[in-house]
Amino acid sequence: MAKLKKIEAKFYLINISPSGKELDHIGNDPQKLKAFAREVMKEYAGNFNKGLSEKDIKYYGKIEYNRYYTHEDPEVKQGLRKRGEAKEGCHMHAQLIVSRKTADNGRLISPMTNHRGSNAGHSQKFGQFDRLGFTERCEKAFDRTFSYKRDLTETFQYRKVMLNGTAMERADMIVAERGYQARQAKEQGQALEPSKREKKELAQQQETGQEQQKKHGISRGL
DSSP states (O other), X not given: OOOOOTTSOSEEEXXXXXXXXXXXXXXXXHHHHHHHHHHHXXXXXXXXXXXXXXXXXXXXXXXXXXXXXXXXXXXXXXXSSOTTOXXXXXXXXXXXXXXXXXXXXXXXXXXXXXXXXXXXXXXXXXXOOOHHHHHHHHHHHHHXXXXXXXXXXXXXXXXXXXXXXXXXXXXXXXXXXXXXXXXXXXXXXXXOOOOHHXXXXXXXXXXXXHHHHHHTTOOOOO
C-alpha cells in the first residue's frame, strides 16, 4: 500500500472553468459540464503515462454556480462591490478534489511531478505529468465531446505563444489569425490575406514590445 509522508499533500484541486462562450455552447447545462469533468479525468489519468484509466483515479467533484468578489478585485478596491458578494452573470464551473493515491491505494500519483520518463519502463515506475499538455488535451476533449469549433484566439496554444513566444512566433500566430479571418471574410466577398511584408513588420513590432517590457521589468508566465 502506498504511503504519504506527513509533509506531502494528500489531495489536489482541479478547477474546470469553461469560458462564457463555451458555457453558451453547452446551454449552461450542468449535466454536460459533469460529462466533461469525466472526460477531464480520463485525460488526467492518461497523462501520467502509467497505464491508468479514469477508474484508477479517486476523486470527488461538485458543480458551483457562482463566483464571488475578493479583496483583489478592482471593484472591491474602488468600493463599488463588497468582498464576498456574488458576481453577475453565469459562472458555472466544476471543482474536483483528486487523491494523491490511486483508487486501490496501491500507487502515488501527483500532477506536480517533474519526472520526464526517458522510456516506457521509467514512466511506468516513476510516472510523469505534462501540465501544459494536459491543458491542451482537455481543450481538445471539450471540442470533441461537444463538437465545438474553437477560434484560433481561444486556443491554449495561441495564448501561450502570445504570452511567452518569441517575436517571430508571435508574428506567425498573428498571421495565422489573419489567415483565419481572411477565410471567413472571403465568404462575404472580402480579402484580408496577409503579406510577407506585413509579417516582417509584425515581427519588428513584437521585438520592440518585448524590449519595452524588459526595460520596465515586466515578466509573464503561464
